[in-house]
Structure formats: structure tokens, C-alpha cells
Amino acid sequence: MATPQTGAGDPQRSLELLWREFGPQHSKxxxxxxxxxxxxxxxxxxxxxxxxxxxGMRSVSAELGVGAMTIYRYVPGKRELIDLMVDRLSRIxxxxxxxxxxxxxxxxxxxxxxxxxxxxxxxxxxxINQKRPVLGPDSLAGYxxxxxxxxxxxxxxxxxxxxxxxxxxxxxxxxxxxxxxxSAEERPExxxxxxxxxxxxxxxxxxxxxxxxxxxxxxxxxxxDLTGHDAMRYALDRFLDGLAPRMEASRRKPA
Numbered sequence: 433m434a435t436p437q438t439g440a441g442d443p444q445r446s447l448e449l450l451w452r453e454f455g456p457q458h459s460k461x462x463x464x465x466x467x468x469x470x471x472x473x474x475x476x477x478x479x480x481x482x483x484x485x486x487x488g489m490r491s492v493s494a495e496l497g498v499g500a501m502t503i504y505r506y507v508p509g510k511r512e513l514i515d516l517m518v519d520r521l522s523r524i525x526x527x528x529x530x531x532x533x534x535x536x537x538x539x540x541x542x543x544x545x546x547x548x549x550x551x552x553x554x555x556x557x558x559x560i561n562q563k564r565p566v567l568g569p570d571s572l573a574g575y576x577x578x579x580x581x582x583x584x585x586x587x588x589x590x591x592x593x594x595x596x597x598x599x600x601x602x603x604x605x606x607x608x609x610x611x612x613x614x615s616a617e618e619r620p621e622x623x624x625x626x627x628x629x630x631x632x633x634x635x636x637x638x639x640x641x642x643x644x645x646x647x648x649x650x651x652x653x654x655x656x657d658l659t660g661h662d663a664m665r666y667a668l669d670r671f672l673d674g675l676a677p678r679m680e681a682s683r684r685k686p687a
Contacts, residue, residue: 436485438518439564441511449512450519450568465506467496472503473516477554480517484613485559489513518560519568521550524577531580536679537672539581540595544603544668548661551607558604558612585682595675602667610660 439446448455449469475495479487489510493500507513528546531539551558565571575596582592614620620627639648 435559435561436510436514437561437564438515439566441515442508443566445508446512446515446566447568449507449516450566454569466498467503467506469506469516471496472506472513473520476513476517477520480556481554483556485514485556514560515566516568518557518562519566519570521554521557521570522568522574523570524574528577531577532583534581536581536585537676539578540599540672541668543578543581544599544664547600547603548607548664551603551611555607555611555613558608584684585679586684587678587682598671599668602671603664606660606664606667610663 452469472492476487476492479491479495483491489503490500492513493503496503507516529542531542534542578596579592582595587595622630638644642648
């Protein structure tokens with residue numbers, strides 16, 4: 433099955449739905465609608481959390497307890513719904529701090545950890561091709577939130593975007609390696625633990641042969657006990673270490 437992506441549907445309809453609260457509000461006589469776009473998006477996220485990004489619209493209808501065709505009165509189809517779901521998961525929680533009040537490093541670490549949690553809770557998001565984003569209010573608010581980490585520094589706009597993109601690439605790339613779920617169509621026949629157990633004698637024999645001399649020098653058995661979060665934090669910390677001189681040099685002096 434093809435990988436879903438943002439921006440694959442009708443961009444005008446996606447944008448109208450994403451920015452629906454900013455347009456004219458028309459009240460219609462008669463009973464209130466059974467559903468709202470917000471409820472449909474929340475239901476679709478719940479379904480994707482269980483089934484992955486290749487969920488069907490019928491599953492969303494079942495989640496809402498409505499007929500299969502009912503949700504099409506609110507959203508044109510799955511492609512536009514994906515745009516809404518991705519934007520919704522960019523929403524900043526009400527308790528999030530103003531990053532402008534934190535040190536730049538604390539702010540970027542908070543952003544990275546928050547993004548990791550979103551991927552951990554919604555791993556199907558890693559399956560979505562977001563090369564062509566459809567930017568809605570939550571996406572823009574999320575990016576605006578991140579930019580506050582640079583508020584006390586004089587950096588060119590492009591460099592701020594590059595630094596932000598680098599942090600997001602570290603988190604997303606590591607999450608894609610460690611958190612993405614197995615494909616439903618090509619699910620492995622054995623559990624991951626069993627898979628590594630099967631490889632163990634081959635790997636031990638290979639290292640003992642002396643052919644892989646650098647691997648043979650590894651003496652700490654815990655060197656291989658890596659979690660995805662460990663890998664993400666190592667890459668993030670080293671990047672921020674490298675960024676630190678530039679950030680300190682660009683810090684605005686108090687008036």
C-alpha cells in the first residue's frame with residue numbers, strides 16, 4: 433500500500449478546513465450537526481494509533497458510530513484528513529512554557545523531548561511523507577513556539593530555520609529508526625528478541641574469527657544496550673554542544 437503523504441489531496445479544501453475558525457461562521461437553521469471536524473480528526477488519530485497510517489475511512493466512521501458515508505459530509509476524503517491530523521498533532525499544550533523565558537539550550541531540549549513523545553505516542557506519524565506540508569494554525573503555532581528559543585539572540589532568519597530543522601531532523605531520523613512500527617502487510621515472522629537471539633551465534637563466530645578487528649576490541653557488553661531515546665539524546669547533545677559557541681556569540685546584551 434502506498435505511503436500516505438501530506439498535500440496529496442485538494443489543497444484548497446484542506447486549507448479551508450484547517451483555517452475554518454478564521455473564516456466567516458455561518459449558522460444554519462435546524463438541528464446541530466451530529467459531528468464536527470474536530471471530532472472526526474480526533475477519532476482518526478485514535479484509529480491510526482491502532483492501525484497505522486493505512487487506516488480506512490470506514491474505521492473512522494466505526495470509531496464515531498456513524499454510517500460509512502457520514503464523515504464525507506465534513507471532510508472530502510482521507511488525503512485531506514491526513515493534513516488535518518498532522519496539523520492537530522503539532523498543537524502546543526496549554527501548560528507549555530514560553531521558550532523565550534528559558535535559556536536557548538533548555539528550550540531546544542524541551543522541543544526535542546516533546547517531539548519524541550509525540551512520535552512515541554503516535555508512531556504512524558513517522559510513516560507520513562511530509563515533504564509537501566499543508567500548514568494550518570497548529571503547525572504555525574508550533575513553529576512559532578519553537579522560534580521563541582532564539583528570541584534573545586541576533587541570528588539571521590535562515591540560520592534560525594537551519595538550526596530548528598537540524599533539531600527536528602535528529603529527533604525524526606532517530607525516531608524513524610527506533611519507533612516506527614512493523615508493516616501490517618510484511619510483519620516479521622519472529623519477535624525482535626527472537627530475531628537477535630537467532631543472530632547471536634553467527635555474530636559471535638564472526639567477531640571471534642578476527643576478521644572484524646575493530647569490533648573485536650569492544651569489551652563492554654553494555655555498549656550495545658542502546659535505546660532510541662539514548663541515541664536521540666546523544667546526537668542532540670553533541671549538536672547543541674557544537675551550536676553553543678554560535679548561540680553565545682549572538683546573545684543580545686541586556687539594555
